[in-house]
Amino acid sequence: MLPGEDRAARRVLLVCLAAGATTLLDQAVLNIAVPSMRQSLAAGAADVQWIVAGYSMAFGLALVPGGSLGDLYGRKRFFLIGVAAFLLAGVAAATGGGPGTVIVARLVQGAAAGLVNSQVIGTLQDVFHGHDRGRALGLYAVTAGVATALGPPLGGALVAGLGPELGWRCCLLLSAPCAILTLALAARWLPPPRRTARDPGLDVLGLALACGCTLTLMVPFIRTPGSGGVALLWAALMGALAVTLTMHQRLRVRRGRRPLLHPALRSSKPYLLGTAVAMAQFGASLASGLVLTVFLQEGLGLSALSTAAVSLPSALAMGVVSALAWRMVRRIGPHTVTLGLALGIGAALAGAAAALTVPSAVLPLVCAAVQLLAGAAAGLTVSPNQTQVLHHAPAEAAGVAGGILQMAQRIAAAVCLSAVSAVYLHSAPMPPGGSGPRFAYALASCVGAGLLSMALVLSLLRGATTGRPAMPADKPGQQSPAPQRHRTT
Template identity: 35%
Template sequence: MKRLWYQAEAAGIVFPVSKTTTGTAHPSTPAATGSGPVPAIRHGAVLGPLGLFTVLLGGALPLIDFFIVNVALPAIDSDLAAGPAVLELVVAGYGVAYAVLLVVGGRLGDTAGRRRLFLIGMAAFGLTSLACGLAPGAWTLVGARVAQGAAAALMLPQVLATIQATTQGARRARAMSLYGATAGLSMVLGQILGGVLVAADVAGSGWRSVFLVNVPVVVLGLVLAVRAVPETRSERPASVDVPGTLLLALALVSLLLPLTEGRATGWPLWTWVSLGVFPFAAAAFCFAEHRADRLGRSPLVPPSLLRLRSLRRGLVMVVPFSIGFSGFMFVIAVALQQGLRMGPVAAGLALAPMAVAFFAASLAGPRLVGRFGSRVITAGGVLQGVGVALILLAVQLGRPDLGLAELAPGVAVAGLGQGLQLPVLIRLMLSDVPADRAGVGSGVMSTTQQSALAVGVATLGSLFLTLVPSMGTRDALAVTLLVQLGLVALTALLSLRLPRVMG
């Protein structure tokens, strides 16, 4: 993370502030986003290197915690006698609360102040992490994880919104690239860190350390945020859309909860009823948002945002990418520990080549985008597909005691491909979002990504765990990798529809 800070400083994120006070961008300043007047960066609202480091730290924490529990689940089960259904809820409770409240968190930041919501969300994240680490029982842990997901949803949208509101032009592009690098790296490092912490058993804390480690990081983040993160808010704040919020929550819960709990609970009637509710809830949400827009109100997800081609097509692509990414991360953690009998450290370190390759690719991405535009994303998809195919060959053709050396080439190539996709895709999706809608725009993007991450764990995880009893770990893993390969091919094809030139 410190290296990301140095990269930002080298990129020159600090820049002069326009002296205009009219509420529109200075004529000499490149128009950043959207059509119509663009709010100027207010005097003092400048995100320097320390501020960028701080918001990136806040952006990393929620993503790390989505994945950090994957390698800790066996230890949690052993200590708390949780059982499969409750273990699913430890993962799902966080993911569902996080996804449901992200857009609301973005809207609140636009209205009440993004720095204020960032501080509130980070403080709540620290307290709920402490509650997770001290949980005396499995259901207490589930409740604390739900609260932790809600806190993350308050904090994360403010990261991208603050970057959008306090940077412009090339500096914004560099900051967005650093955010994308941080996001992808956090998802990989989460599992590596989880394995190391569980095995280290610091002061006999065992699995609890994967949550308690957040507390000192949050304290540091709060101190830095007070000092270095400027306050920004929308020039045209809008009230919270209560009907839209409730309908979006109903739609996401009705989809994500049965998918994550269905296999572990044996697919009871309520799971099918809930899945049946989803399309109606989603349709009602779309109708309510369009109606609010026609009546001149403030919809939770303004339809005008989805008319932005870069955002709309990027959202379509991020769904299969995130489903495949999270499904792979969950399945590989379970397969290596429970099927191939690796310890938590070895299971985590198996992904180290992916982290290194992802970081290298994400740093090279901005230069490549300058030459090749969004086709960098397509090239990344091809490389990721090659990497997944190499992992599949290692699983099928490798020796019985499959080890880190056999997995390393495929994992590294897959990480290289992912590093060329995710940071560039995030930058592309938000490139045309108006600055005064930065919070809701980042909330929509993060909600889509987070929902897809949860669906990936639920669907590919359920597929793998269902096949293991009849096929064995290796063959079940091979089938799951084939499905992921199909998702990678789909993302590569969808990338061809992205705008070629990026702002």
């Protein structure tokens, strides 16, 4: 390989990691500033709910359209558009004078983040192959862990140092310098736009129906309907949209036109099972983190900064282990995911046992140790499983495959957050335990999601013994496929 080609690939990877850090840091840093933001804007509970959850909802809705657009018309232009829109919307949110302005700006910013991240996954698919792809995705997971780790401490420090009025606004502006740098590097270093999909026809109706299905599924978890009749109406609307989408996709296939979901994705058992594993793991991880934050602050009376310190080992461990997980993949292959899921189940069980037995004075330290184990488990699971899933996606659907994976994870997160938080909030504590038993019940429900993931992985491994390997791996004496390189612009 030429030195210039290696340098070009490293620059592309750097741009992708910068984009991931920018969008993930923005989401992580705001959560701890929500109370001061609510006080400053005189925002109601529903306003705060839309400000926080609207970002994730719009992020998920933009992933599949963004992946399709990148596949059809090239990724670079939509990457640049997404980063620029993210930057402008962030400034609008930080300077907003009322809840309505901030809500709209955060929705636009979330959609822009989804557009950017769908191009990131597709670009990594285009440029890297084999174990190089696994390493690149591992570094992407490291970036997620670092951004998640830095968010709460930075947000808490800004609010504490600048006061409630200016602090939350600076939290929203924190990602602006990162976005400007990412935009400049992307314009210079990303590969020139090129199509990877053969069919130039974009399924606009299919995209609209898919967005409608996602919206009707996620909105009830963002804001619980006020009556059973409203809930039934949402369910009926979602069912009608899902049936219409299915019929529309079949009709497009009969007519020989490109459907929204590539046929190879629907027929690939490893892709489907791996996506289901990612959904269960991602949802359980976010839900357990949420109830831990509530338990530490409301149950044990810790401050926001102390709560961030307890959660910090998880993010750090995930980042470090993700960077090293590819070595484990080389040794034991897809069993790396099995090991990670087993450690995650063990961490949830340990946390539940600690909540029931450990005195409150030392419980935060025990929770920090448990978070260290949980972060290592996520590091062994997320990147290897993501590599496995995207390994079975065809090149012409790489962006859509990555978008569907991330969208599925965010839908699962909405369901798990709602269900697990309901377990914590509505479980009756056993005497004399206070909120400790409720926290243990919530973690026990996360164990259920972990066991489901384990069953799916075992099913995938059994299928791999008679078919295509479940995860790319080098055979002895065989080199990984050479990464596809592009000249810089």
